[in-house]
Amino acid sequence: MASSSSDGSIDPVEHAPEPKNSVCVIFSSDSGEEKIGKFTVDPDLYRDTYGMVFEGTFRKLGSEKDEKAMMRLFSPENIFCYKSEARALRILNDCTCVPKLLAKGCTLGCKGDIPGGLVIIKTLCPGQRFGLEFWCQFTRLNGTEKPWVAVKEAFGEVLDFGVEVNTIIPDSVLWHEESGKAYLLDFDDWSSAKYNIARWGREGCLIDMLCTLTGNRGLLNHKKLIKGKK
Structure with a gap:
């Protein structure tokens, strides 16, 4: 399993133990008729968010190449989240700060290690995850710390x-x-x-997203200033 370092970050997948070679076959639908590829995953490498997120490799049907990827698993009850993410990734296909959609469909599970459900396969992005204690330290909208500048650029590109x-x-x-x-x-x-954007401008929307990430409500004071200029 990925380990946490002293600064609260999580080591990237390349520093994790060798995968256990658990394989999920991916189908286009829950009928299990049309196979579209397979995902090889380490069951210990996942994030329990709205859907479980596994890291590993994906091979499309007919291809001889494995691609580093992540698989997000949704229960049937979370079909709205599944559809929402798939649609967003299609819209953001040319965006440089988000993963690319490789496939979407369904898996019947993997020998009891991974349950069946709806899946989205997307490219594996480089970098490390940091906890809230890391992101909440950025309290100035115009701060110039490298991670903060990078996040503002990424969120701004998504808004664009x-x-x-x-x-x-x-x-x-x-x-x-x-x-x-x-x-x-x-x-x-x-x-x-x-x-x-029509109401608050791009900067106002950016502030909302930054506030959501950091939990720093003080950032909203900048949004009030924007409203005062209108």
């Missing part, structure tokens, strides 16, 4: 594609120090940014 993410937990954000980029991973709760 018309997507405003309503729920952002620290576990859904990666900071990659080597490239200076941040990545936003999960999109089960989002809405069109068009209305709020």
